[in-house]
Amino acid sequence: MTTDLLARRANRLGPNLPTFYENPVHLVRGEGVWLWDADGRKYLDCYNNVPHVGHCHPHVVEAIARQASTLNTHTRYLHEGILDYGDRLTATLNHDLSQLIMVCTGSEANDIALRMAHSVTGKTGIIATDNTYHGNTAATSQLSTRRPPIGGYPGNIRLVPAPNSLAPVSGTLDAQPQAFAENVARAIDELERAGHGFAGIMLCPSFANEGIPTVAPGFLDPTTDAVRRAGGLILCDEVQPGFGRLGSHFWGHEWLGFAPDVVTIGKPMANGHPCAATIARPDIMTAFREAFGYFNTFGGNPVSCAAAMATLDVIEQDNLQQNAAIVGQHALTRLHAIDHPLKAEARGNGLFFGIEFAHRDGSPATGFAERVVEGMLANGVLMNRIGREMNTLKMRPPMPFGIDHANLAIDTLEHVLDDTPYD
Secondary structure, three states, X not given: OHHHHXXXXXXXXXXXXXXXXXXXXXXXXXXXXXXXXXXXXXXXXXXXXXXXXXXOOHHHHHHHHHHHOOOOOOOOOOOHHHHHHHXXXXXXXXXXXXXXXXXXXXXXXXXHHHHHHHHHHOOOEEEEEOOXXXXXXXXXXHHOOOOOOXXXXXXXXXXXXXXXOOOOOOOOOOOHHHHHHHHHHHHHHHHHHOOXXXXXXXXXXXXXXOOOOOOOOOOOHHHHHHHHHHOOEEEEEOOOOOOOOOOOOOOHHHHHOOOOOEEEEOHHHHOOOOOEEEXXXXXHHHHHXXXXXXXXXXXXXXXXXXHHHHXXXXXXXXXXXXXXXXHHHHHHHHHHHOOOOOEEEEEEOOOOEEEEEEOOOOOEOHHHHHHHHHHHHHOOEEOEEEOOOOOEEEEOOOOOOOHHHHXXXXXXXXXXXXXXXXX
16 A cells, blocks of 8 residues: 555646655644554654654644634634734743744745845845754745755855764864854855945754754853844744743743744644744734735744644643653753764754764664665654764654653664664
8 A cells, every 4th residue: 555655646636745664654633642543553753843742643633623613714804813823822932932924834934034025134144053943934945955946046145064073064062152142243244345235144942953052041142142243133943942942941041042033834833733933023024024025825824823823832831842851851961862973973852852863983784774764654652863963863753752752662672773773
């Protein structure tokens, strides 16, 4: 059946459509932190943050069904749902981030954030790291390093070396914050001299696609100083670390300790219902609204707002942020205790953790990490890889993930590590 499905996909959806795993999984059902395939096999989900409060959570499902059976339209008609959600969401934020535009995907949210930086500054230069991903629109894809844009990166984009645990930008972890900031300042100067000017920097506060490197609160302080001096905006992509995933804080920027000008959210905010948002200060929103005539037919529709509101209900009622702190620390302690010749570093924060593998000469053990992921799949646990060389295991489970689930995943990982050959 898998072969037939792959053939149908290629015929109807086109070639090179990515799937996870060497043998793609045909999923048919989900519940909580569990998934089932077409053969009835059960998998522990250690990867998917989209079902933030668990696959098919009944409270979210009921909210979607109830609103869909009542009314679903767009924001050119008046409706309380988007306002009630906006009130509740922005109450979790500081720094006067009090106005939002709701859209359908994180790519759209980040695209708007870039345009906000352009409209506020009147400039077009954007900085990101050289190992990141912020979406697949024409504008956001120009920041991606996995698939460089056709024709090369445009002149108004600068990509600076990403933070790295094993090979710090400066050579040492202690000096890395200042070195990162100096590279940003250098990129700002280049953009100004090239005539593009500096509009802003876009980053994920957990540096998720960079491989969740070990950084500490205050890491970005020298960088934010450089950005502020140059008059640029800080655009914070919270799609992966947001909504309590880090445990200690509701938002990644709170944990890292900086004040963003714009925050973008997506994937987890409505537990899998297509929903995302760009949140900004009123002055930034005004500049954007005056510069762009923006409207999104599906963004902020009543069903999406109901799903997003229900997701917040579950986060609060089930104490999922506290759960992330407790279970994440337990999982990280166990990962630290793993002994393996290729283990370079275990790291993480809340329910976002992993292990980087490297050979004795320091080169990335990418093939080994890939074999481990496939071995985990064969043993009923879903996870994946991340980082510049894709040699870091990425574990980012739904938020109801408990200590028993963590123990099952890491017991399985220890077994797979013992059974996986390495050079």
